[in-house]
Amino acid sequence: MANQPDTGSLKRGVLLLxxxxxxxxxxxxxxxVSQQAGTPHPSTHRVLGQLIAEGLAEYVHETRRYRLGxxxxxxxxxGSALHDIRxxxxxxxxxxxxxxxxxxxxxxxxGFEAVCMHRIEGSFPIRTLVLQVGSRRPLGVGAGxxxxxxxIEPGERDRIIARVAPALKAYGKLSARALAEAGLQAxxxxxxxxxxxxxxxxxxxxxxxxxxxxxxxxxxSVAALSQRMTPRRVQRIAQSLKAACAEVERKLRAGGR
Numbered sequence: 001m002a003n004q005p006d007t008g009s010l011k012r013g014v015l016l017l018x019x020x021x022x023x024x025x026x027x028x029x030x031x032x033v034s035q036q037a038g039t040p041h042p043s044t045h046r047v048l049g050q051l052i053a054e055g056l057a058e059y060v061h062e063t064r065r066y067r068l069g070x071x072x073x074x075x076x077x078x079g080s081a082l083h084d085i086r087x088x089x090x091x092x093x094x095x096x097x098x099x100x101x102x103x104x105x106x107x108x109x110x111g112f113e114a115v116c117m118h119r120i121e122g123s124f125p126i127r128t129l130v131l132q133v134g135s136r137r138p139l140g141v142g143a144g145x146x147x148x149x150x151x152i153e154p155g156e157r158d159r160i161i162a163r164v165a166p167a168l169k170a171y172g173k174l175s176a177r178a179l180a181e182a183g184l185q186a187x188x189x190x191x192x193x194x195x196x197x198x199x200x201x202x203x204x205x206x207x208x209x210x211x212x213x214x215x216x217x218x219x220x221s222v223a224a225l226s227q228r229m230t231p232r233r234v235q236r237i238a239q240s241l242k243a244a245c246a247e248v249e250r251k252l253r254a255g256g257r
Contacts (some may be wrong), residue, residue, distance in 0.1 A: 009047060009050070012037070012039050012043055012044075012047045013047050013050065013051060013056075015037040015038065015039060016033060016037050016039070016044065016047055016048060016051065016057070017051065017056060017057070017068070017072065018037070018113070018136060019032075019033050019036035019037045020033065020057060020066060020067055020068050020072075021068060021072075021115075021134055021135070021136055025067060026063075026065065026067070027060060027063065027065035027066050027067030028065055028066055028067070029064060029065050029066075030044060030045060030048070030064075030066065033048065033066055048066055051069070052069065054069075054071060055069045055070055055071030055072075056068070056069050056071050056072050057069045057072070058070075085106075085108065085117070085217075085218060085248075085252075086106065086117055086118045088248055088251040088252065088255070089106045089117075089118065089218075089220065089248055090118075091247075092220065092244035092245075092247045092248055093106060093118065093120045093220060093244070094120055095244065096120075096220065096222060096240055096241065096244055097120040097121065097122040097123075098122070098123075099240055100122055100222050100224070100237055100240070101122040101123045101124040102122045102124055102128065102222050102223060102224040102228070103119060103120070103121050103122055103127060103128050103129060103130075103222070103223050103224070104119065104120045104122070104220065104221070104222055105118070105119045105131055105144055105220070105221045105222075105223065106118040106119070106144075106218060106219075106220055107131075107142070107144035107145060107148070107206075107218060107219050107221065108217060108218040109139065109148050109216065109217055109218065110136070111139075112138065112139050112160055112163050112164055113136045113137060113138060113139055114136070114137050114138075114139050114140075114141070114142065114144060114145035114148060114219075115134070115135070115136050116131040116132065116133050116134060116135050116136075116144075117133065117218070118133060119131065119133060124224070124228075126225060128199075128202050128223040128224055128225060130142070130198070130199045130202055130204070130223055131223075137171075138164035138167045138168065138171075139160055139164060140160070140161065140164060140179045140182075140183065141164075141168070141171050141174065141179075141198060142194065142198055142204060142206070142221070143192045143193065143194045143204030143205055143206030143219075143221040143222075143223065144192075144204070144206040144208075144218075144219035144220070144221040145206075145219070146179075146182055146183065146186055146192035146194060146206060147186060147191070147192035147206035147207050147208040147219040147221065148208045148216050148217075148218065148219050149161075149179075149183050149186075150182075150183045150184075150185075150186035150187040150192055150208070151187070151208040151210065151216035152216055154187075157180075157183055158180070161176050161179050161180055161183070162176070164179075165179075171197070171198050172197055172198060172200070173197050174197060174198065178197075182194070190207065190242065191205060191206070191207055191238040191241070191242070192204075192205070192206040192207070192208075192219075192221075193205050193206075193234060193238075194206075195226055195229070196226055201225060201226050201227075202223055202224070202225065202226060203223070203224060203225075203226045203228075203229035203234070204221050204222065204223040205221060205222050205223075205229075205234055205237050205238055205241060206219045206220065206221035206222075206241070207219060207220060207221070207238065207241035207242050207244075207245045208245065209245040209246075209248045209249050209252075210249060211252060212249075212252055212253045218248075219245075220241055220244055220245055220248070221241070222237050222241065
């Protein structure tokens with residue numbers, strides 16, 4: 001069994017890796033890593049050194065920033081064979097992108113966060129690229145994350161909102177109360193709609209899908225310029241998303257995942 005200091009270092013290491021995963025190739029400065037992970041500067045610097053030594057992180061001297069290392073990529077490839085659902089979602093997502101001409105996203109739940117796993121751009125000239133593949137947000141932020149949150153049992157949903165509440169101030173108008181209300185609305189309708197909240201001028205529509213055991217594990221969403229998202233179009237996209245998610249669930253059951 002790991003002793004208490006080892007357990008603490010492991011937990012800090014995971015927090016730092018999650019923070020770096022949100023930054024992409026540009027990476028984060030030491031202060032930014034510390035702030036996002038909620039760990040003190042000395043501990044952040046020490047654990048980053050350990051991650052670098054193992055190849056899980058790297059330090060870019062030219063920019064003085066940290067980013068994910070090559071081993072993180074290699075581990076991701078190894079894990080994708082077991083946990084990757086992009087192959088099951090590719091065809092339904094492509095159909096949605098063709099039908100709507102807008103950007104389609106796949107997000108998956110990871111604890112208290114939603115991770116962007118895949119996106120397909122539609123043919124509409126103005127793209128709404130509000131999520132980078134691999135980026136993380138608190139669960140409930142964005143149409144896909146809100147769709148997953150709304151499909152979770154109410155008691156657990158309340159606990160998740162309380163947990164992510166401190167991070168919501170980074171997303172414009174979003175607050176714990178607003179997120180709770182949006183979750184209830186999405187739960188009632190089966191569709192999450194976010195208009196001009198996370199990204200000004202962009203509206204997202206999301207629907208969750210569940211594992212064969214009935215647990216909400218991911219969501220598909222469509223994002224477009226708000227001026228394109230009339231109530232009738234939102235309703236039409238919502239129906240298409242529900243059909244696509246039903247197809248994903250059928251594939252999950254057939255594949256025994």
